[in-house]
Amino acid sequence: MKKNFVWFDGKFIPLEAARVPLLNHSLHYGSAAFEGIRCYDTPDGPAIFRLKTHVDRLFHSAEVLGMKIPYSRETVIEATKGLIKKNGLPECYIRPIIFYGDKMGLSPVGAPINFAIAVWPWGKYLGHDKVSAHIAKFIRLHHRSGVMSAKISGYYFNSILASLDATKNKADEALLLDDRGCIAEGPGENIFFVRGKTLFTPKKGSILPGITRDSIIKIAKDLDYKVVEKDIRPSELAKYDEAFFTGTAAEVTTIGKINRAVFSKKSKISAELSKTYLDAVHGKIKKYQPWLDYIK
Numbered sequence: 001m002k003k004n005f006v007w008f009d010g011k012f013i014p015l016e017a018a019r020v021p022l023l024n025h026s027l028h029y030g031s032a033a034f035e036g037i038r039c040y041d042t043p044d045g046p047a048i049f050r051l052k053t054h055v056d057r058l059f060h061s062a063e064v065l066g067m068k069i070p071y072s073r074e075t076v077i078e079a080t081k082g083l084i085k086k087n088g089l090p091e092c093y094i095r096p097i098i099f100y101g102d103k104m105g106l107s108p109v110g111a112p113i114n115f116a117i118a119v120w121p122w123g124k125y126l127g128h129d130k131v132s133a134h135i136a137k138f139i140r141l142h143h144r145s146g147v148m149s150a151k152i153s154g155y156y157f158n159s160i161l162a163s164l165d166a167t168k169n170k171a172d173e174a175l176l177l178d179d180r181g182c183i184a185e186g187p188g189e190n191i192f193f194v195r196g197k198t199l200f201t202p203k204k205g206s207i208l209p210g211i212t213r214d215s216i217i218k219i220a221k222d223l224d225y226k227v228v229e230k231d232i233r234p235s236e237l238a239k240y241d242e243a244f245f246t247g248t249a250a251e252v253t254t255i256g257k258i259n260r261a262v263f264s265k266k267s268k269i270s271a272e273l274s275k276t277y278l279d280a281v282h283g284k285i286k287k288y289q290p291w292l293d294y295i296k
C-alpha cells in the first residue's frame with residue numbers, strides 16, 4: 001500500500017486519520033494561512049526550493065490573521081523534511097496550512113489553532129506549454145481589502161471566480177486587473193512581459209509578491225536582462241513580444257495569447273528563463289544552490 005502521511009498538530013499520522021470538525025472556523029470563513037512549496041529531485045537527492053522564504057511568508061500570513069503559532073520556524077522546517085522522507089517522495093508539492101479550528105462566529109478570538117502539512121506528487125500545473133489567458137470580469141481584491149503580501153485562504157474566492165470565468169471563455173487561465181484597470185496577476189501566478197532585452201512585471205500593491213517572481217527577477221538580472229516593475233494596461237499588450245506566468249505551481253509558463261492579443265514571436269526569452277529556473281530548482285546551477293534545502 002502507498003504510504004501517505006501528513007503532519008498534523010505536531011505528529012505524523014496517516015492522511016485518513018486527519019479529521020477536522022464540521023463547524024470549523026476556516027472552512028466557513030476562510031481563516032487559514034497556507035503555502036504552496038515544491039520539492040525537486042536533484043543529483044544529491046530531494047531538495048526543497050526556498051523553503052525558509054516560504055515558511056517566513058506562512059508565518060507572516062498567520063500573523064496577519066492574528067494567530068499565535070504554536071511551533072517555531074525550525075520545527076516546521078524539520079517537520080516538512082521529515083514528512084517527505086516518511087512518504088518516500090523524490091519530488092512533490094508541499095502544502096502547509098495553519099487554520100482556526102472548532103469555533104463558529106466571525107471573530108476567531110479564542111478559536112483553537114491547527115497546523116497541518118500535506119505532500120503529494122504534482123506535475124505540471126497549467127496543462128500546456130503555451131497557455132491562453134482571459135481577462136476576468138472580476139477585479140483582483142482591492143489592496144486595501146486585505147494584506148496583499150499574505151496568502152490567506154479566504155482571498156481565493158476571487159481566484160476561483162476568475163478561474164471559472166476563464167473556463168467559461170475557453171481559456172486556460174484567468175488574468176485579473178486591479179481596481180485601476182492595470183494588469184495585476186493570474187489566480188495563482190504572477191505575470192511578466194518581454195520586449196527586446198527587458199522584462200516588465202506589475203508593481204507590488206495588488207499582487208501576491210511571489211517567491212518565483214522574486215527568483216525570476218534575480219535569474220533574469222544574472223542573465224543580463226533588465227527588469228522593470230511598472231503599471232501595465234491591457235491596451236498596451238501589442239507592444240510586447242512575449243508573456244509568461246510564474247508561480248511555485250506553474251513554474252514558468254509561457255502565455256500564447258491574452259484575449260485577442262497574440263504573442264506570435266518564438267518565446268525565446270521565456271524558454272531560456274524557464275530552462276534556467278528548472279535547472280536551478282533541480283540543483284544544476286551552483287550559484288542558486290543556497291535556494292535549496294536538501295533532505296538528508
Ligand SMILES: Cc1ncc(COP(=O)(O)O)c(C=O)c1O
Binds near residue numbers: 036159207211247248
Ligand atoms: C494569487 C497568487 N499570485 C501569485 C502566486 C505565485 O507565488 P509564488 O511564486 O510564491 O508561488 C501565487 C501562488 O502562491 C498566488 O496564489
